Amino acid sequence: MLELFLCSILTILPDFLxxxxVQGKRLGREITLFSVWYELRWGITLCLILTVSLxxxxxYFHPSTKAATSIFRTVTILPETNGRVAETFVEINQKVAKDQPLFRLDSTAQEAAVETAKRRIAEIDATMVVARSQLKEADxxxxQARGVLRQAQDEYDTRAELFRRNPNAIPEREVEQALVRVDTQQGVVDAAMASREAIVSQIDFQLPAQKASAEAALHQARVDLEKTLVVAGTDGIVQQFALRPGxxxxxxxxxxxxxxxxxxxxxxxAGFGQIEAQVIRPGMVGEVACIAKPWTIVPMVVTEVQHVIASGQIRPTDQLVDVGQMARPGTITxxxxxxxAGQLDDLPQGSSCIANAYTSNxxxxxxxxxxxxxxxxxxxxxxxxxxHAMILRMQALLLPIQTLVLGGH
Known part of the structure; x- marks a missing residue:
């Protein structure tokens, strides 16, 4: 309407005047409702052409959109495991700080796992003490085995020497039996050494490895226990929180x-139409009028233009995508x-606005x-x-009236 009024001032009004x-035609006589088109046809035609062009x-050069929003992110309050709520610490719409407890799950199973891991470590420590005692016993x-071996070796050497000097002084059978006792006792010594090495390996390798595994299990149990206490990941306000114990x-x-x-x-x-893709550039000056800030125009600047359109995205699925499903054109983000700075500090997050961007040459x-x-x-x-700036200001002026009066709110 404003564009038509401006164009009529340049076309229809001079034609009528x-x-x-100049021609002396009078209203109601030569210029009537039925002769307006014929008399003012050039002005009307030119007015329509100029209006469409304007x-x-x-x-095109000063795009506008009603899809401008102060986007904000939310953090879903979730535990890392299933569980039954044992206690809550906050209420809905409450401000919380980072790492502040929100609620706690029943931790009976996790506490039992921690206690079991502690007992396992204590058991391994006791086994380590026993193994050291066994090491002393093995020594x-x-x-003892080496002493018996030396005694058997001395007895064998004595009998073997007597038999060498006088074969008739001692039976050969006794010499052979003494040799067998030496070999047997050597086996006892070797077995005792092997038993000691096994105990040393148990002390140096097996038991430390078992203790490390038990400590890792204890750490895992404590981590699981800590997961039962859900805390805030960032400063914020709790919403839609209706948990109760049980x-x-x-x-x-x-x-x-x-x-x-x-x-x-x-x-x-803001989301502008695709037809403005060649016009919108970073650095363009703009203005916004927000519902939450009535009768206020905030000057803005375009800082970034997204070079992809969301409606054309595709992700791998088990079905082929028909391009016809993407026929709805998306917007330039x-x-x-x-x-x-500071002009939008009091604007609520998620507010809807009307945005203009102006081309500057x-x-x-x-x-x-x-x-x-x-x-x-x-x-x-x-x-x-x-x-366009005038239109935005008229929209900002009428927005509260349209919302509160005409909209029935």
Whole structure:
């Protein structure tokens, strides 16, 4: 309507004034409702052409969107394991700090696992003490076996020497029996040495490995026990938290609630039409009007433009994707931040806004080689941004009325 009014001032109004005051035609006589089209046909036609051209220029070079939102993330409150709630520490809509306890699951099984692991470590320590005692016993057996071996060896040497000097002094059978006793006693010594080596291996390798495994099991049990206490991962506000002692929480099917991180709004994410993909650039100046800040225009600047459109994404599945399912065009995602710091600090997270972005040809107009016609066109494009700015201010002015009065809220 505003564009049509502006174009009519340049076309229909001069045509009417010419026919009324120059040609002397009178309203209700020569100029009637039935002769308006014929009398003002050139002005009406030119007005419609200019209106369409102006609207196209404004909306192309100065894009606007109602899909501008202060996006915020949420953190799902979930335990790392299934369990029954034993105790809760917070209520809904309560502010919490990082690492503050939220609720605790029943930890009977985890506490039993910790106690079992501790007992296992104590058992291994006791086995280590017994093994050291067995090592001393093995050393005594080795000393005893070596003494018996020396005695058997001396007896064999004596009998063998007597038999060598006088074969008739001692039977050969006794010499052979003495040799057998020496070999037997040597086997006893070897067995005692092997037994000692086994005990040493048990003390140096087996028992330390078992203790390390038991300590790892104790650490795992303590970690599982700590997981029963669910804490806040960040500062924020607890929402949709309705747990009570006795409820069963499942990390896959039943979350405990939502934690909204406490953040100030530092920017907006806006979705502009794909047709403006060649116009929107980082550094463009814009403006937003938000429902949560009535009658307020906040100057913004485009800081980033996403170079992919979400509607075209695809992920591997067991079915082929029909391109016809992607026929709905997506939008160009743009990140906008306030031109001056702190202007959106009081804006609630998730607020909806209307956003404008304005094309500026200031750098191109500074080119000394620019032609007159091109300079006129660029000036005209920049000037049409005023129309869109006026429209945004009228929208901001009428937004509370539309919401509260006409919308029935």
């Amino acid at each position: 010419y026919r009324r005051f 609207i196209t220029t404004i909306f 005594g057996r080795i000393a 409820d069963v929480v499942n990390p896959m099917l039943r979350p405990a609630g939502i934690l909204v991180p406490e953040r100030k709004v530092t920017g907006l994410i 743009v990140i906008m931040q306030p031109l001056f 200031h750098d191109a107009l500074q080119d000394p080689d620019i032609g007159a016609f091109r300079a006129f066109v660029l000036h005209a494009i920049d000037a049409t941004g005023v129309v």
